[in-house]
Amino acid sequence: MKIIAMIPARYEASRFPGKLMQDLGGKTVIMRTYEAAKASKLFDEVYVVTDSDIIFQEIEKHGGIALKSHKNHECGSDRIAEAVENIDADIVVNVQGDEPFINKKALSKLINVFENDSKQNIDLASLKTPIKDTKSVQNPNNVKVITDLNNHALYFSRSPIPFHRDQNIEVKYYKHVGIYAFRKQALLDFYHTPMSPLEATEKIECIRYLEHGKTIKMVETDQVSIGIDTPEDLEEARNFFA
Template identity: 50%
Template sequence: MKIAALIPARYGSTRLPAKLVQDLGGISVIQRTYVSTLATGIFDEVWVVTDHEEIERQILELGGKVYFSKKSHESGSDRIAEALEQVDADLIVNVQGDEPFQDPKSLKDLVAVFERPKVKVASLMCKIPEDEAYSPNAVKVVLDEKMNAIYFSRSPIPFNRERNEIIFYWKHIGIYAYTRELLKEFTAWPKGKLEQIEMLEQLRLVEKGVKIRMVETSHQAIAIDTKEDLDRARNFLKSIL
């Protein structure tokens, strides 16, 4: 099975303009994401899929592979699906471009579940305490007995009605792995009603009855959305160098 990591890298961003080309320890955020993904040693190929010449230039400067989007896209999944016309792989892992510190164990565990023939899509999750579950920015997921997702929500699920005990929640981490065929199918479907309400694209899969296998990780990724996130990433980098 040939495995490719595809990193969607849109130049535009709202809260931190041009965040992917900001400096992070001497190279840009997107360059560091590319380097850390490559360094896991898991993937046969690593591609950055972008809509901007500066991002393309920075990745080519590292000797990396770039697919330049021919269309505008609403989501990273749509962007990487277009790149399948050039990328030849059986399993596609969607690595977030604004998460510069990839965890090899998490990605290995994610890929490993595809050894079971019925798994077509998988994603990561981690435990969070109840007090963190009330933030709409932390997407929660509830599971069936086989570790498949039942539902994702920005609301705290399950709702702890009686509050007789302290419970934990599963927080969804937005790294996905798809079989090539499932990714192409998924991005061809129209948005579902639940997806439009919660603004969560994975609910399109849930509405279609596709099983999403969830994989636990203890790794807390640093996602860069704001100046504060960038400062935190810079401080983290200093602590490990």
């Protein structure tokens, strides 16, 4: 089973443009992410896929493998799918470009889902982590997920799900952590199907997979990586790195 990592890397991030080219301990954020993915030794190949000449050149000049997107894309899955269409791979792992501190244990759990899936019933695997405080549950920036008894995703929403109607019953809330592992064919199927009104309403790409009958295995983790979305996050990452 050939497993590759794809690191989608946009230069013009809405909240922090150019964040992937910021310095982190003497190297750019994107280079740190690439090197961490390589050092994990989980992948047969690691690629950065980008719409930016600046990022493309940054990876190539340091000996990495970069791919250039030919189209404009609404989401990371589309960007990765275009890139992998002609690459030999069985499993494609989406590693976030703005998370330079690779969580090897969590990524290993995702890969194990497919290694243990001899009947190939699972199309995608992704991560979830418990959330307990009300503010985080109510925050629409935190995508929530509910699953069946086998930890297969039933639905994702920016609203609190499930709705806690009966206060006498204990309820658990889970935040979706946007790290994915795909069977290559599931990724290509996604790429060649249009966005639905439901996906467009919630702005959650996982919904498209569910609407087209794909099985998403959710893996629980309590180890959440440091993502860099703001200048303040970058300072936190620099302190952590130091």
